[in-house]
Amino acid sequence: MDEIDEIREFNRFYTRELGLLARSSLGSGLGTGEVRVLYELQHGGPWVARDLAQRLALDEGYLSRVLKGFERRGWIERRPDAGDARRRGIALTPAGAAAMAPLEDATRAEIAARLERLDPDARAGLLAGAAAVRRAFGDPDLPEPPLRFTDLAPGDAGWIISRHGALYARDEGYDQTFEALVAGIVADFIRTRDPDRGRAWIARAGQDRLGCIFCVRETDEVAQLRLFLLEPAARGRGLGRRMLDLCLGFAREAGYRRMVLWTHESHRAACALYAAAGFSMTGETPAVAFGQAVVDQTWERDL
Amino acid sequence: MDEIDEIREFNRFYTRELGLLARSSLGSGLGTGEVRVLYELQHGGPWVARDLAQRLALDEGYLSRVLKGFERRGWIERRPDAGDARRRGIALTPAGAAAMAPLEDATRAEIAARLERLDPDARAGLLAGAAAVRRAFGDPDLPEPPLRFTDLAPGDAGWIISRHGALYARDEGYDQTFEALVAGIVADFIRTRDPDRGRAWIARAGQDRLGCIFCVRETDEVAQLRLFLLEPAARGRGLGRRMLDLCLGFAREAGYRRMVLWTHESHRAACALYAAAGFSMTGETPAVAFGQAVVDQTWERDL
DNA sequence: CAAGACACTTGATCCCGTCAAGTATTTTGC
DNA sequence: GCAAAATACTTGACGGGATCAAGTGTCTTG
Structure with a gap:
């Protein structure tokens, strides 16, 4: 069969x-x-x-x-x-x-x-x-369900964790502890969030979740972009850029002066997106994370 | 449309x-x-x-x-x-x-x-x-994919969190913080697990995840059953009982003498299952959890 | 044990769908 | 710039796929 x-x-x-x-x-x-x-x-x-x-x-x-x-x-x-x-x-x-x-x-x-x-x-x-x-x-008559960007609804937090775990395991070979780390970050966000200073978006099309992005407080002046993820099937259509802009817009309105983020060298597409959105790399250090050798990068831009 | x-x-x-x-x-x-x-x-x-x-x-x-x-x-x-x-x-x-x-x-x-x-x-x-x-x-010719019980694989942790969040929100009206709580529990399990004393199972049929159950250490003598969940579509077919038995069997082999669990009065089906599996209720206290009034219950049985 | 249900078979018929050829118009190639 | 080829459609011819109805044995039921 x-x-x-x-x-x-x-x-x-x-x-x-x-x-x-x-x-x-x-x-x-x-x-x-x-x-x-x-x-x-x-x-x-x-x-x-x-x-x-x-x-x-x-x-x-x-x-x-x-x-x-x-x-x-x-x-x-x-x-x-x-x-x-x-x-x-x-x-x-x-x-x-x-x-x-x-x-x-x-x-x-x-x-x-x-x-x-x-x-x-x-x-x-x-x-x-x-x-x-x-x-x-590839039926061309299939109507594209409208794209929506929502705050966390029940089940979303777990979805974010699950997709981070699964995709980073597949693409980067990360082990289980990465999923645990993400779970900790998301749990912490939910428990301590201040709606004026932190925000999460889930990109949805119909019933499907396509991606997520978080803006969290680092200091009063500095926002951190976190947990930026796009389903492979949803990549390459400008959706990432829209989500980045949502996040930047919120950070600006929330009164932050600067936005920082962490990523890894291996995320070429994401890095290109950050560069296009006005971020520049401020540091790079080799590290071992979740069972893999990686090159950590920090990026930032003024708002 | x-x-x-x-x-x-x-x-x-x-x-x-x-x-x-x-x-x-x-x-x-x-x-x-x-x-x-x-x-x-x-x-x-x-x-x-x-x-x-x-x-x-x-x-x-x-x-x-x-x-x-x-x-x-x-x-x-x-x-x-x-x-x-x-x-x-x-x-x-x-x-x-x-x-x-x-x-x-x-x-x-x-x-x-x-x-x-x-x-x-x-x-x-x-x-x-x-x-x-x-x-x-309901095509009767559709082959039932074989049931498997696996340990946590990438994405499973997040799935557990997501389904707990979504189902408890739907059925009990719990708010977001419940999902965060579950995320914390699962993250903690992954980070601190001792394979000889704690175990998690995901029930799978083909690509689908049907449920989960955890056995974790409370003391050297006492195991705790946690995060027991079955997808609504998979209920009523004896699968819950099989998962309970898996969990009890592991606890016995791991050398525990007693198994305890928490639940809520409103989980009638689960409570019936616990009773059928030899558990008895040892305590009951009204409480407010995750935005809802509930009746906490503790159950236990010797192994 | 007759009446009815059941598992087929056969007869009659229709029109669905295919192949092929034909007409008018447009595009292509030299 | 004109014949040849391609295109959009129509018409003719025809086979057989599919349906309805009636018929033949066999089994079940009251």
Whole structure:
């Protein structure tokens, strides 16, 4: 049972699942192909026949006949393309949308009934799993959930600790005590924080946590940037910079004059980001930490 | 865009995905229905026609003809059922398996090619997502990943903290400081643990973490059970009892004479488990913890 | 032990979906 | 600048996938 077999199993399973859900279109007198075309027309704006055929992997001849049928029933309108007389823009008419309404209701009802039998946890798992599959395959239609930056909510502290532990173990070979160290830092932050002088942000997209950054008091004048982490999958999209700016902005408003941070030479991407954000390295010392030889660095900038 | 729409989007998306993958069976001269039947016959052992039709949602008449074709080609064998002369056991012959081999190879190759284009993270996400969907729908064919009980690995400490924080906030209304407390306990455990006298277990199924339990030293004679937690989805299946027994067994072997634990009155299921495992309550005091009024309890048992 | 349910099979039929050829328009190559 | 190739679409022809209904034995049930 390898990766390929797992996908095959899933394909077989979901083929059956789709078969069950397809019953809802039975009453309409339309075939699956026709329903798929209508759905795309309803959700996708004006289409060119060829693109539609390609997207749905339908035979162009078949599609031509399907569209002709729709036109005869007044469900679609085709208007010549300005600039290319071969193509015609296909759009659903109000009558077409009306004709689709009962079908729409039936599929929605069918899915609703299917979901009804699931408990809330399973339902959440289903949606998360479905989104994960689409994301993995790179479905361009998958809506990007909005990015949010929140303060610590229940579970966040542990997540920060867990991801620091796991990623530093993977990338730097750190041992368990690093995770314990982070746990101590986070616990301390929660217990002693002064909302005016210290702040934590979690970057979220939908249900997922993408990263975190902390601003903590070192002295009245000096803020320290700590626990800056980005999930590997979320890197390279400017998110790190946004989080840095959030942190710098808060430090400025909180009245700090300077911001300092620690990092390691091996974090090239992070170091580049610090440099781009106006930090400069003020010291570098070789050290042994968490079972690994590292080069500690301190960086700072005025605010 | 509600739950139902998300599922519909996924259905549309995966219908397209399946359409692409179905090309691999094109060269064989077999239709999708025939391929599905062959697959089931190959993986599912002897079938009765009716069950097969039901599973694949195929018309019985159609299936009858398909099977007749297979029999004519010597791909299947049907032997009368002992005890019911109406039914016949359908099984793939070696010749049938051989006929399927190139098709098998083609689908595997098609999927392999599809996976090749994905980076490792996406691939892991895909498999996890697919499994999540099947689990949510309650697919009985989804293999249960084997249960394992491991010591702390990178990321586990943080997970323990995160889940304690999230679940106690949800169920008991505890505030952030509880998560910080747990972080302190776990950090302390990692830093000061003596492998002979303290132990932690994470219950895992595949990639998922289902729960945790700790045995820590209180005095040379007395062990303390701590940080016992089970994911809600994993409760009610005897897993808690197994973890308790692991913990008690370790404490016994480590030479402890007695085991104590703290809990709260509101944890009814856990308390019942403790009682069933031979613990008895030794004290009860009302208290205020983490923003909530609670009734602290201490339990203990001899080893 | 008859009536009904059950496991299939067979017949009739439809239309889904595919291949191939044809038309009009646009792009490309020399 | 014009023929050849490509593109967007249509139409024709056709096979067989899929469905409904009726039929045949066999088993279960009241």
